[in-house]
Amino acid sequence: MQASHPPLGLVDPLFEAFSRQLRRVDSYDGLIELLRQDIRARIGLTNAWLYVCQREEDAELVLVATAGPQAARIRELVPVIPRAGDAMVEELLRDQGLLLIPDAQLGPYPEVTRRLGNRTVVNLPMSVVDHAKKEKSNVK
Numbered sequence: 001m002q003a004s005h006p007p008l009g010l011v012d013p014l015f016e017a018f019s020r021q022l023r024r025v026d027s028y029d030g031l032i033e034l035l036r037q038d039i040r041a042r043i044g045l046t047n048a049w050l051y052v053c054q055r056e057e058d059a060e061l062v063l064v065a066t067a068g069p070q071a072a073r074i075r076e077l078v079p080v081i082p083r084a085g086d087a088m089v090e091e092l093l094r095d096q097g098l099l100l101i102p103d104a105q106l107g108p109y110p111e112v113t114r115r116l117g118n119r120t121v122v123n124l125p126m127s128v129v130d131h132a133k134k135e136k137s138n139v140k
Contacts, residue, residue, distance in 0.1 A: 028065035036067040045122065049074055051081055059083055070116055077112050086110055092125045099123040 018038055025031045028050055036048035047068030051061035060080045083089055087108040092099055101121040104113040113121070 029067070032065035033067040039122070043122070045120065047071070047074065053083070061089065073116060077115060081110075088113075088121070088123060092123050097125070099125075 047070045049066035066074045104121045
C-alpha cells in the first residue's frame with residue numbers, strides 16, 4: 001500500500017513549513033530552537049528545553065538542549081531532573097500525554113519553576129525506542 005498525500009487545501013501552510021524545517025535539523029540544539037520558535041508563534045511561550053534518559057531504569061533526566069531567554073538559567077539551575085520526587089516528571093511518566101500546567105507557580109511543582117518565573121508550562125513527552133538489530137553472520 002502506497003502512502004498518499006492530503007489535498008493541498010487541507011494542509012496548514014505553517015505545518016508544512018515546520019515539517020520542511022524539521023527535516024533539516026541535525027542537532028538537539030537545532031531541534032529545540034525550531035520547536036521554541038514554533039511554540040512561540042502558536043501559543044506565545046518563549047522557552048523550550050529537552051531532557052532525555054537513556055534507559056527506563058535511569059534515575060534522572062539529563063538536559064541536552066535549551067533555547068530562549070532563560071536558556072542559561074535553565075542550564076545552571078536544572079542540568080538534571082530526578083525521575084522520582086518531581087511532580088511534573090512523575091505525571092509525565094504516568095500519563096504519557098501532553099501535560100498543560102496553567103500556573104506552575106502553584107501546586108506541588110519544583111522550586112525551580114518558581115525561580116525561573118514559569119507560569120504556563122506545556123510538557124510533551126516523547127519516546128524514541130532504538131531496537132538494535134543484531135545480525136548473525138556465518139563464516140565458513
